[in-house]
Amino acid sequence: MKPERLAAFTDGVIAIIITIMVLELPTPHGTDLTALKPVLPLLGAYLLAFINVGIYWSNHHHMLQAAKKVDGRVLWANNAMLFVLSLVPFLIRWMGEEGIHPLPVALYGVVLVLAAIGYVLLERALIAVEGEGSKLKAAVGSRRKEWVSVSGYLLGAALAFISPWISVALYVAVTSLWFVPDSRIERQAKGRGEL
Amino acid sequence: MKPERLAAFTDGVIAIIITIMVLELPTPHGTDLTALKPVLPLLGAYLLAFINVGIYWSNHHHMLQAAKKVDGRVLWANNAMLFVLSLVPFLIRWMGEEGIHPLPVALYGVVLVLAAIGYVLLERALIAVEGEGSKLKAAVGSRRKEWVSVSGYLLGAALAFISPWISVALYVAVTSLWFVPDSRIERQAKGRGEL
Amino acid sequence: MKPERLAAFTDGVIAIIITIMVLELPTPHGTDLTALKPVLPLLGAYLLAFINVGIYWSNHHHMLQAAKKVDGRVLWANNAMLFVLSLVPFLIRWMGEEGIHPLPVALYGVVLVLAAIGYVLLERALIAVEGEGSKLKAAVGSRRKEWVSVSGYLLGAALAFISPWISVALYVAVTSLWFVPDSRIERQAKGRGEL
Amino acid sequence: MKPERLAAFTDGVIAIIITIMVLELPTPHGTDLTALKPVLPLLGAYLLAFINVGIYWSNHHHMLQAAKKVDGRVLWANNAMLFVLSLVPFLIRWMGEEGIHPLPVALYGVVLVLAAIGYVLLERALIAVEGEGSKLKAAVGSRRKEWVSVSGYLLGAALAFISPWISVALYVAVTSLWFVPDSRIERQAKGRGEL
Numbered sequence: 001m002k003p004e005r006l007a008a009f010t011d012g013v014i015a016i017i018i019t020i021m022v023l024e025l026p027t028p029h030g031t032d033l034t035a036l037k038p039v040l041p042l043l044g045a046y047l048l049a050f051i052n053v054g055i056y057w058s059n060h061h062h063m064l065q066a067a068k069k070v071d072g073r074v075l076w077a078n079n080a081m082l083f084v085l086s087l088v089p090f091l092i093r094w095m096g097e098e099g100i101h102p103l104p105v106a107l108y109g110v111v112l113v114l115a116a117i118g119y120v121l122l123e124r125a126l127i128a129v130e131g132e133g134s135k136l137k138a139a140v141g142s143r144r145k146e147w148v149s150v151s152g153y154l155l156g157a158a159l160a161f162i163s164p165w166i167s168v169a170l171y172v173a174v175t176s177l178w179f180v181p182d183s184r185i186e187r188q189a190k191g192r193g194e195l
Numbered sequence: 196m197k198p199e200r201l202a203a204f205t206d207g208v209i210a211i212i213i214t215i216m217v218l219e220l221p222t223p224h225g226t227d228l229t230a231l232k233p234v235l236p237l238l239g240a241y242l243l244a245f246i247n248v249g250i251y252w253s254n255h256h257h258m259l260q261a262a263k264k265v266d267g268r269v270l271w272a273n274n275a276m277l278f279v280l281s282l283v284p285f286l287i288r289w290m291g292e293e294g295i296h297p298l299p300v301a302l303y304g305v306v307l308v309l310a311a312i313g314y315v316l317l318e319r320a321l322i323a324v325e326g327e328g329s330k331l332k333a334a335v336g337s338r339r340k341e342w343v344s345v346s347g348y349l350l351g352a353a354l355a356f357i358s359p360w361i362s363v364a365l366y367v368a369v370t371s372l373w374f375v376p377d378s379r380i381e382r383q384a385k386g387r388g389e390l
Numbered sequence: 391m392k393p394e395r396l397a398a399f400t401d402g403v404i405a406i407i408i409t410i411m412v413l414e415l416p417t418p419h420g421t422d423l424t425a426l427k428p429v430l431p432l433l434g435a436y437l438l439a440f441i442n443v444g445i446y447w448s449n450h451h452h453m454l455q456a457a458k459k460v461d462g463r464v465l466w467a468n469n470a471m472l473f474v475l476s477l478v479p480f481l482i483r484w485m486g487e488e489g490i491h492p493l494p495v496a497l498y499g500v501v502l503v504l505a506a507i508g509y510v511l512l513e514r515a516l517i518a519v520e521g522e523g524s525k526l527k528a529a530v531g532s533r534r535k536e537w538v539s540v541s542g543y544l545l546g547a548a549l550a551f552i553s554p555w556i557s558v559a560l561y562v563a564v565t566s567l568w569f570v571p572d573s574r575i576e577r578q579a580k581g582r583g584e585l
Numbered sequence: 586m587k588p589e590r591l592a593a594f595t596d597g598v599i600a601i602i603i604t605i606m607v608l609e610l611p612t613p614h615g616t617d618l619t620a621l622k623p624v625l626p627l628l629g630a631y632l633l634a635f636i637n638v639g640i641y642w643s644n645h646h647h648m649l650q651a652a653k654k655v656d657g658r659v660l661w662a663n664n665a666m667l668f669v670l671s672l673v674p675f676l677i678r679w680m681g682e683e684g685i686h687p688l689p690v691a692l693y694g695v696v697l698v699l700a701a702i703g704y705v706l707l708e709r710a711l712i713a714v715e716g717e718g719s720k721l722k723a724a725v726g727s728r729r730k731e732w733v734s735v736s737g738y739l740l741g742a743a744l745a746f747i748s749p750w751i752s753v754a755l756y757v758a759v760t761s762l763w764f765v766p767d768s769r770i771e772r773q774a775k776g777r778g779e780l
Contacts, residue, residue, distance in 0.1 A: 005202060005256055007590060012210030012402075015597030020218055022671045023605055027679055031686035047668065054664045058657070061590055072253070079249045083242065086217045094222055101226035200397060200451055207405030207597075215413055267448070274444045278437065281412045289417055296421035395592060395646055402600030410608055462643070469639045473632065476607045484612055491616035 003067045006078060010064075013082045014057045017089060021046045024093045042096030049092045052175055053085055056115060060122075066135055067126045074125040081118030087111050105164035109157030109171065116150050149174050198262045201273060205259075208277045209252045212284060216241045219288045237291030244287045247370055248280055251310060255317075261330055262321045269320040276313030282306050300359035304352030304366065311345050344369050393457045396468060400454075403472045404447045407479060411436045414483045432486030439482045442565055443475055446505060450512075456525055457516045464515040471508030477501050495554035499547030499561065506540050539564050588652045591663060595649075598667045599642045602674060606631045609678045627681030634677045637760055638670055641700060645707075652711045659710040666703030672696050690749035694742030694756065701735050734759050 025042055028035035060081075091111060094104045127134045152174035156167040220237055223230035255276075262269075286306060289299045322329045347369035351362040415432055418425035450471075457464075481501060484494045517524045542564035546557040610627055613620035645666075676696060679689045712719045737759035741752040 005206065008203060008593060009206045009210055009252065009256075011590065011594045012207050012597055013214050015594055016211060016214040016601060017217075018667075019598050019601040019605070019671055020214070022602075022675055023218065023608065025675050027682050029683075031679075031683045031688050033688065036688070050664070050668050050671075054661075057594065058660055061594075061660075075253055075256075076249075079245070082213075083245050086214055086245075090217055090220050094226075097222050098224075098226045103226050103228065103231070200401065203398060204401045204405055204447065204451075207402055208409050211406060211409040212412075215409070218413065270448055270451075271444075274440070277408075278440050281409055281440075285412055285415050289421075292417050293419075293421045298421050298423065298426070395596065398593060399596045399600060399642065399646075402597055403604050406601060406604040407607075410604070413608065465643055465646075466639075469635070472603075473635050476604055476635075480607055480610050484616075487612050488614075488616045493616050493618065493621070 003064050003070050006070050006075060007061075007064050010060060010078060010082065011057075014053060014060075014085065017082075017086050018050055018053045018057075021049060021089045021092060024089065024096070026097075041099070042093075045092045045096045048172070048175075049088050052112070053088055055175065056081070056085060056119065059119070063123060063126065067130070069129055070126070071129045074122065074129055077118060077122040077125040081115060081122055084111055084114040084118050088115075100164045100168065102160045102164050105167045106157040106160035109153045109160065109167060112171065112174075113150055113153040113157070116146060116153065120146055145177060149177060152177075198259050198265050201265050201270060202256075202259050205255060205273060205277065206252075209248060209255075209280065212277075212281050213245055213248050213252075216244060216284045216287060219284065219291070221292075236294070237287075240287040240291045243367070243370075244283050247307070248283055250370065251276070251280060251314065254314065258318060258321065262325070264324055265321070266324045269317065269324055272313060272317040272320045276310060276317055279306055279309040279313050283310075295359045295363065297355045297359050300362045301352040301355035304348045304355065304362060307348040307366065307369075308345055308352070311341060311348065315341055340372055344372060347372075393454050393460050396460050396465060397451075397454050400450060400468060400472065401447075404443060404450075404475065407472075407476050408440055408443050408447075411439060411479045411482060414479065414486070416487075431489070432482075435482040435486045438562070438565075439478050442502070443478055445565065446471070446475060446509065449509070453513060453516065457520070459519055460516070461519045464512065464519055467508060467512040467515040471505060471512055474501055474504040474508050478505075490554045490558065492550045492554050495557045496547040496550035499543045499550065499557060502543040502561065502564075503540055503547070506536060506543065510536055535567060539567060542567075588649050588655050591655050591660060592646075592649050595645060595663060595667065596642075599638060599645075599670065602667075602671050603635055603638050603642075606634060606674045606677060609674065609681070611682075626684070627677075630677045630681045633757070633760075634673050637697070638673055640760065641666070641670060641704065644704070648708060648711065652715070654714055655711070656714045659707065659714055662703060662707040662710040666700060666707055669696055669699040669703050673700075685749045685753065687745045687749050690752045691742040691745035694738045694745065694752060697738040697756065697759075698735055698742070701731060701738065705731055730762060734762060737762075 025039060025046065028039050088108075088111060091104055091108045095101075095108070098104065152170055156170035156174070159170065160167040220241065221234060223234050283303075283306060286299055286303045290296075290303070293299065347365055351365035351369070354365065355362040415429060415436065418429050478498075478501060481494055481498045485491075485498070488494065542560055546560035546564070549560065550557040610624060610631065613624050673693075673696060676689055676693045680686075680693070683689065737755055741755035741759070744755065745752040
C-alpha cells in the first residue's frame with residue numbers, strides 16, 4: 001500500500017476540519033462595531049485552531065514524505081489522529097459560545113495531548129512498517145519535542161482549573177514549538193544528499 | 196478509464212461524510228460536566244460512525260488498489276455505496292438527538308446492509324470489467340466475511356425491536372470483522388510475489 | 391496548464407455539493423415511522439439530486455479524460471458549471487421543506503438547463519484549446535443528446551406551472567439519457583485503438 | 586518538499602470555502618416569487634464571492650505551476666491566504682442577512698486586501714525558495730496589478746462609509762482585473778519556449 005492515497009484522504013479531512021469552523025461563526029446581529037464585538041473571541045479561537053490543525057497537517061505532510069509504504073496499523077493510527085483533530089472545531093465552538101472557562105479549556109488541552117499521541121503512534125507505525133533500516137527512524141532522534149509538547153498540554157489542562165488564561169498561554173507556547181516542521185528529518189536527508 | 200480519479204472522488208466524499216458529523220454535535224449549554232453529559236452519547240455515536248465509514252474507506256482503498264480499470268457500472272456501484280454511506284451521519288444524528296430507540300437503530304443496521312451490498316456490487320463490477328483472469332476475483336475467494344456481515348446487520352436490525360442495545364452490540368461485533376483489511380487479497384498477492 | 395488539477399478541484403467541489411445535502415435532512419422529531427414520514431420526500435429529492443450531480447461528475451470525468459490541456463476559458467466554463475450545480479442542494483432543500491410546487495420545480499429545470507449549457511461551454515472551450523485536430527471534437531459528433539436534454543428541461547420548467555409532477559417525470563426521463571457516459575467518445579477511441 | 590500536496594490541500598480548502606456558502610442561503614418561506622425575493626441579494630453575494638475565491642484559485646493554480654519546490658515559509662504564507670479567504674463566506678452571509686451596510690462592505694474590502702497581501706507573500710516565499718534564477722521572479726515583473734488591486738480594495742473599504750454601493754462597484758472593477766490569469770507568466774514561458 002502506498003502513502004499517496006492516505007495523504008490525499010488526510011488532506012481532505014483536515015481541509016474540512018480547518019474550514020467548517022467558519023460555518024460556526026455566528027452572524028453579527030446588526031451592522032456596526034457593537035454587533036461585531038461578541039463574534040471577535042470566536043474569531044480568535046478560529047485563528048488559533050486553524051494554526052493548530054495547520055501545524056498537524058504540515059508535520060504530517062513532512063512525515064509522510066519520508067515514508068515509503070503504509071499498512072493497516074498506519075492507516076488506523078492516522079484515522080485516530082484525524083478523529084481527535086475533528087474534535088477541535090467542537091471545542092472551539094464551545095469556548096466561543098460559552099466563553100473561556102476551565103472545563104472546555106482543559107478539554108482542549110486533553111484533545112491536543114490525544115492528537116500528539118495519535119501523531120506519535122502514526123510515526124511509530126510508519127517506522128514499524130519500514131523495518132530496521134527506516135530512514136524516518138534515523139531522522140526522528142530523541143522525540144524530545146513530542147515529550148515537551150505532551151507535558152505542556154497536560155500541564156495546561158490541569159492549570160485550567162486555576163486560571164484558564166494560563167492554559168491558553170501554555171497552549172500557544174507549546175503550539176509554537178511545532179510551528180517549524182521537524183528539522184531533524186530535513187537535516188538527516190540533507191546529510192545523505194537525499195532532499 | 197483509470198481508477199485514480201474514482202479513488203480521489205471517493206476520498207473526497209468519504210472525508211466529508213466522516214467529518215461533517217462533528218458539525219452535528221450540539222454545543223453544550225454551560226461549561227461544566229453537567230452541560231457536557233447530554234453530548235456524550237452523540238460523541239459515542241460519532242466515534243462508532245467514524246470507525247464504520249473509516250472501515251469502508253480502508254477496504255475500498257484496498258480493493259481499488261487491486262483494480263486496473265473502471266467503467267460506468269463500477270462508477271455507479273461506487274456512487275450507490277457512497278449514497279448509502281452518506282445516510283450514516285443522518286442516522287447517527289437522529290440517534291444522538293432522540294436517544295437509542297428501536298427504529299433508528301434498526302435503520303442503522305439496514306443502512307449497513309445496503310452499504311455492504313453496494314460494496315459487493317462494486318467488487319463484482321470491478322471483477323467484471325477485468326474479465327476472466329481477474330486478480331481481484333482470484334483474491335476474493337469465498338465471500339464468507341461479506342455473508343457473515345450482512346447476516347449480522349440484518350439480525351441486528353430485526354432484534355432492535357426487542358432491545359436496541361443487543362443490536363448495538365451486534366453492529367460493533369460485525370464492524371470489528373471488517374477492521375482488518377481483506378487479508379485474502381494481500382495473501383494472494385504475496386503468494387504470487389506481486390505485493 | 392494540465393487538466394489534472396482542474397479535475398481534482400472539480401472532484402472536491404462536486405464531492406461537497408453531493409454530500410452537504412445530507413446536512414439539510416431534518417432530524418425526525420420522534421423515533422417511530424410517523425416521525426420519519428415527513429423526511430421521506432426530502433430523502434427522495436436528495437437521491438434525485440445525488441444522481442443528477444453524479445451524472446455530471448461522470449460525464450465530466452469522461453470529457454476531461456479525452457482532454458490534453460486547459461486554459462483560462464476552460465477554467466471559467468468549468469467554474470460556471472460548478473456554480474450552477476451548487477444551486478441544486480439549495481433547490482432540493484426548498485422543495486423538501488415547502489413541498490412540490492410550481493416555482494421551485496420550474497427553477498430546478500432552469501438550473502439543469504444552465505448546468506447543461508455550462509457543460510456544452512466547457513466542451514467547446516476544451517475543443518477550442520486543442521485546435522482543429524481535437525480528438526474530443528471528432529468524438530462529440532452531433533450534440534443530439536445535449537439538445538434533447540436542454541429541450542426536456544425547458545419543457546419541464548414550463549409545464550411545472552400546469553403540474554409540477556409532469557416536470558418531475560420529465561426531469562427523471564432526461565436525466566436517464568445522461569446516465570450512460572457519452573458512448574461516442576469511447577467508440578471513437580476504440581475505433582482508433584486508443585482506449 | 587514538492588508543491589503537489591500543497592496544491593491538493595489548497596484545492597480542498599478552496600473547494601470547501603466556495604461551496605459551503607450555498608449552505609448559508611436561507612430556504613425561502615413559501616413557494617412563489619415573493620418568497621424568493623429576499624434570497625436574491627444573498628444569491629448575488631454568493632455569485633460575487635464564488636468568482637472572487639475562484640480567481641484566487643485560478644491565479645494560485647498558475648503560480649504553483651511555475652514553482653518547483655516549497656518550504657515552511659511557503660506553506661504558512663499559503664495557510665495565511667487560505668485563512669483570510671475563509672472569512673469571505675462569513676462576510677457574504679453577514680451582508681446577505683443584514684443588507685448592504687458600511688461596516689460589512691468595508692470589512693469585505695479589508696479581507697480582499699489581506700488576501701492580496703497573502704498572495705504576494707506566497708509569491709515572494711516561492712521566489713525565495715527558488716533563489717536567484719527563479720523563473721517565477723522573472724515572470725512576475727512590475728507587480729503593478731497587485732498594487733492597483735490593493736489600492737482599489739483599500740479605497741473601496743474607505744468609501745464604504747460614504748456609500749457602500751460605490752465600494753461594491755470598485756470591488757467588482759478590481760476583481761475583474763484578476764479575472765484573466767497573470768499573462769506575464771505565460772508570455773515569459775512562451776518566450777522561452779517552456780509552455
